[in-house]
Amino acid sequence: MSFSPLTLRLIESLTCLPGVGPKSAQRMALHLLDRDRVGAQKLADSLQLAMEKIGRCQRCRNFSEETVCHTCRQTSRDPALLCVVETPADVIAIDQSGSFRGYYFLLLGHLSPIDGIGPEDIGADVLDERLAEGEVKELVIATGTTVEGEATAHYLSEMARRHNVVASRIAHGVPMGGELEYVDSNTLSLALQGRKIL
Numbered sequence: 001m002s003f004s005p006l007t008l009r010l011i012e013s014l015t016c017l018p019g020v021g022p023k024s025a026q027r028m029a030l031h032l033l034d035r036d037r038v039g040a041q042k043l044a045d046s047l048q049l050a051m052e053k054i055g056r057c058q059r060c061r062n063f064s065e066e067t068v069c070h071t072c073r074q075t076s077r078d079p080a081l082l083c084v085v086e087t088p089a090d091v092i093a094i095d096q097s098g099s100f101r102g103y104y105f106l107l108l109g110h111l112s113p114i115d116g117i118g119p120e121d122i123g124a125d126v127l128d129e130r131l132a133e134g135e136v137k138e139l140v141i142a143t144g145t146t147v148e149g150e151a152t153a154h155y156l157s158e159m160a161r162r163h164n165v166v167a168s169r170i171a172h173g174v175p176m177g178g179e180l181e182y183v184d185s186n187t188l189s190l191a192l193q194g195r196k197i198l
Contacts, residue, residue: 007033059130061106061123062088071095071104078102080137084127084156086110086144094142102140105130110143110152119155127156131163138166145172145190 003011007029014025032040056062057069064070071077071091081102085091091104107122119125130136139160143149157167173191174183183191 060091060104061108061126062091062104076101079135081140082130082136082138083140083142085142086149086152090142100140102138107143107152110146110148111155112148122152124155124159128159128163131160131165134163136163136165138168140168140170142170 010029010033011022011025014020014028015022017025020028032043053065054063055065057064057067057072059068059072062069062071078101081100082105083094083100083102084105084107085094086107086109088106091106094100094104105123105127107127109117109122111117111119111122131139139156141153141156143152143156153169157169160167171194173187173194174180180188
């Protein structure tokens with residue numbers, strides 16, 4: 001049995017989602033067509049509206065329906081602290097921890113010369129302008145611990161120094177509740193390097 005052209009198109013469209021392969025996409029498409037047409041229409045309307053209305057904040061580059069996002073408009077945050085992250089999900093994770101009350105800047109990726117991703121692709125020019133304003137006193141770098149994340153952190157720390165801004169890196173190491181015998185040697189090495197006096 002073969003699917004109609006529109007059904008095939010729907011299945012192929014659903015494979016753009018992360019973790020959704022052809023079989024999962026087929027199952028989702030058939031469910032929407034067979035059992036939840038109201039939900040499918042609501043999904044289609046939400047996607048259409050989101051694509052039309054959601055852009056990027058001019059200050060932090062996070063998703064926003066306005067020129068400046070809600071977070072960047074909060075006057076209760078500390079303007080001297082700016083946390084640099086790779087993705088919108090990173091902002092949510094850090095903000096939900098409740099331990100950071102500064103502002104954010106999203107790179108939307110990391111440096112990767114092998115993939116052709118340079119400083120201009122991660123908004124380094126926009127960040128450079130923001131640091132030049134003189135309000136930021138500490139740049140908290142919260143990129144990943146991959147080789148690319150570390151290279152990006154090094155690049156950003158050099159940029160901060162040019163503006164006389166303190167560059168700090170979030171600590172990496174043993175997770176809360178973790179047993180040392182189950183932690184990999186690289187994580188233990190980072191934990192030992194980042195130890196602090198009690």
